[in-house]
Amino acid sequence: MCVSEGTYKSRSSERLGAKDAPTPCCARFYESRLYLLCIQRVFFFSWEGYGNTVAKNSVYRAEMVLQRIFRAVIMGPPGSGKGTVSARITKTFGLSHISSGDILRSNISNKSELGLLMKCCIDQGQLVPDDVMSRLILRDLRAMDHSSWLLDGFPRTVPQAEALDDAHSVDTVINLNVPFQTIKQRLTSRWTHLPTGRVYNVDFNPPKVPGLDDETGEPLVQRDDDTPDTVTLRLKAYENQTEPVLEYYRSNGVLETFTGTETNMIWPHVEAFLHKKLFSVKQKVA
Numbered sequence: 089m090c091v092s093e094g095t096y097k098s099r100s101s102e103r104l105g106a107k108d109a110p111t112p113c114c115a116r117f118y119e120s121r122l123y124l125l126c127i128q129r130v131f132f133f134s135w136e137g138y139g140n141t142v143a144k145n146s147v148y149r150a151e152m153v154l155q156r157i158f159r160a161v162i163m164g165p166p167g168s169g170k171g172t173v174s175a176r177i178t179k180t181f182g183l184s185h186i187s188s189g190d191i192l193r194s195n196i197s198n199k200s201e202l203g204l205l206m207k208c209c210i211d212q213g214q215l216v217p218d219d220v221m222s223r224l225i226l227r228d229l230r231a232m233d234h235s236s237w238l239l240d241g242f243p244r245t246v247p248q249a250e251a252l253d254d255a256h257s258v259d260t261v262i263n264l265n266v267p268f269q270t271i272k273q274r275l276t277s278r279w280t281h282l283p284t285g286r287v288y289n290v291d292f293n294p295p296k297v298p299g300l301d302d303e304t305g306e307p308l309v310q311r312d313d314d315t316p317d318t319v320t321l322r323l324k325a326y327e328n329q330t331e332p333v334l335e336y337y338r339s340n341g342v343l344e345t346f347t348g349t350e351t352n353m354i355w356p357h358v359e360a361f362l363h364k365k366l367f368s369v370k371q372k373v374a
């Protein structure tokens with residue numbers, strides 16, 4: 089169901105408080121005549137880049153082939169290493185990786201009107217409205233009915249988590265708990281290969297040739313929303329809108345939190361946890 093402009097505004101101001109009520113970008117989504125058109129496009133658009141990512145990731149390691157579908161979500165503040173850890177999870181366990189940010193950026197690169205409105209939200213450090221986002225992701229998940237997946241960047245609000253729950257059951261939620269101070273420095277030195285979402289960092293994992301993607305040789309870019317001011321706004325949005333989702337999953341008994349300041353220290357714990365989790369899923373089925 090589409091949320092009306094009035095409903096959206098009143099829900100948002102309840103959640104954010106009057107001073108944080110929706111700012112021009114999101115309001116423009118709803119005021120614009122484009123809105124209905126956007127919703128339709130969310131249903132019918134197809135993204136080649138996204139299809140390729142899914143295809144690449146669907147090669148399962150033989151020993152990890154599951155007899156039951158396994159669905160996971162990875163959460164954490166911007167820059168906590170969700171993309172980096174997701175790449176390791178997909179490589180090790182063969183889950184298909186779906187990144188909401190990559191899907192949005194792929195849409196933006198098409199220069200559609202919907203994409204421009206999304207870019208406006210992203211560049212202002214705001215979240216894209218829930219109903220647009222939920223339709224976008226759930227539509228893609230419907231096309232993966234028989235796959236195990238790892239969802240990165242969605243849900244980011246409680247209504248998004250509820251929309252996901254209505255459609256799919258989530259086996260586990262991996263929460264990367266990394267201090268904000270660590271994050272700020274990482275994001276301003278993040279370089280991204282936009283077509284695949286591969287990320288690099290001048291300190292942590294620099295590309296072999298500065299400025300170029302290791303696999304394709306294509307140029308890397310710094311994201312427009314990785315500036316210090318926008319990072320501050322994104323962290324605020326995380327605190328206000330995404331932290332309640334952690335509580336939602338904690339009370340559902342599926343949240344697993346990993347705390348630290350370095351991905352290389354966190355990763356072995358995530359890997360061991362998933363090994364155990366996947367093994368127990370397999371045992372239950374056998």
Ligand SMILES: Nc1nc2c(ncn2[C@@H]2O[C@H](COP(=O)(O)OP(=O)(O)O)[C@@H](O)[C@H]2O)c(=O)[nH]1
Pocket residue numbers: 164165166167168169170171172173274275277278279287288289290291292293349350351352
């Ligand atoms: N210095 C440092 N950088 C890291 C570490 N882990 C990830 N990064 C970098 O931090 C940035 C943000 O990581 P990313 O996986 O994109 O985080 P996401 O925003 O949560 O998806 C990227 O440039 C990564 O290469 C780490 O342990 N140390």
Ligand SMILES: Nc1ncnc2c1ncn2[C@@H]1O[C@H](COP(=O)(O)OP(=O)(O)O)[C@@H](O)[C@H]1O
Pocket residue numbers: 165166167170171188189190192209210211213214215216217221240241242243244245248313322
């Ligand atoms: N589930 C979502 N709901 C609303 N907005 C989203 C969602 N996922 C991504 N976005 C938008 O895209 C931006 C970039 O997301 P992402 O690539 O996941 O960033 P990061 O990995 O640094 O947290 C977010 O700051 C937000 O504006």
